[in-house]
Amino acid sequence: MKERRVYYLDCSYSMVQYGIWEKVRDNLKNAIDNVSDETTELMVIPFADNTSINPILKPICAYATPEGKAKLKLCIDKLPMSKSTMTYHRIPLSDFYYKRIANDRITYMFLMTDGQDEDKPSKAKKDFLPQWGKNFGDKNVFGFYVMLCNSAHDSEINNIIESQEHLWKVESADVNINLIRLQEKAVFNVRNEKFFDLPIYGDNKGKSFKVSFSSTCPYIVTKSECLGGYLRIWTKARDSKNLPVSSVNLLNVEMTGCGPFDFLVTDKIKVLCENKPERSLKIYVK
Numbered sequence: 001m002k003e004r005r006v007y008y009l010d011c012s013y014s015m016v017q018y019g020i021w022e023k024v025r026d027n028l029k030n031a032i033d034n035v036s037d038e039t040t041e042l043m044v045i046p047f048a049d050n051t052s053i054n055p056i057l058k059p060i061c062a063y064a065t066p067e068g069k070a071k072l073k074l075c076i077d078k079l080p081m082s083k084s085t086m087t088y089h090r091i092p093l094s095d096f097y098y099k100r101i102a103n104d105r106i107t108y109m110f111l112m113t114d115g116q117d118e119d120k121p122s123k124a125k126k127d128f129l130p131q132w133g134k135n136f137g138d139k140n141v142f143g144f145y146v147m148l149c150n151s152a153h154d155s156e157i158n159n160i161i162e163s164q165e166h167l168w169k170v171e172s173a174d175v176n177i178n179l180i181r182l183q184e185k186a187v188f189n190v191r192n193e194k195f196f197d198l199p200i201y202g203d204n205k206g207k208s209f210k211v212s213f214s215s216t217c218p219y220i221v222t223k224s225e226c227l228g229g230y231l232r233i234w235t236k237a238r239d240s241k242n243l244p245v246s247s248v249n250l251l252n253v254e255m256t257g258c259g260p261f262d263f264l265v266t267d268k269i270k271v272l273c274e275n276k277p278e279r280s281l282k283i284y285v286k
Helices: 021-033 066-077 090-100 123-136 155-162
Strands: 002-010 041-047 060-063 105-113 141-147 167-170 178-182 185-189 195-201 208-213 219-227 230-237 246-256 262-264 268-274
Touching (some): 002 090, 021 041, 021 066, 041 090, 090 123, 123 155, 123 167, 208 219, 208 230
Parallel strands (some): 002 041, 002 105, 105 141, 141 167, 185 268
Antiparallel strands (some): 041 060, 178 195, 195 230, 219 230, 246 268
């Protein structure tokens, strides 16, 4: 599947007061430059709120081609800034929930903010973030709450994010995040196969993967190995007796050897495990 990346950029005046406005924009431009797949949809959506801008939510959209990236970076350089702007996190979260999910693409959200939510009480904490896992935990939708400076830290937000599937926090102004994804589904037939392969998307250099089925699964992983852009997983029956003809089992995945900006966004794979004879064509090279 192709990707859509949505970057919500906090344009409240405190970005200037904290002295991070230029740095954040440069980091965002670097992140855009590092998207290698030219079919990726990129959206930069500035957000702020005041009496004259209520709110800024005009998307800047382009594909990740050289021309598209140049257009986005030029627009980022020209973003307006008003001294009276404030930060309401419900604005970008609501916009993403209801307008930005692509059914035919893997969708990533980056909420880039420099401070506390000025919405009292916070609708982001009450209505949006606690519902993330329920809405997106089993979908190809992933979110990153990017805390741009110390003032953005919030223990309540941290606790909410840690309890949600497909939602992470990043404590840095750097949004050049390496997203590593595995194919979400696989098929394995114990009758005539010893392993199955999962394509890996993203830079997995120096990374290793630990994979396992649950203790109640009738299958076990005997070995796994990275082979370039694939993860090969050797599998066998835990007990050859009373194996179901067909069953779907969750494969749990952990990644090691990663840096602070490496994220494995698919940690569970649905594997259709079959136990039935199949016709196969074998080709021999003389």
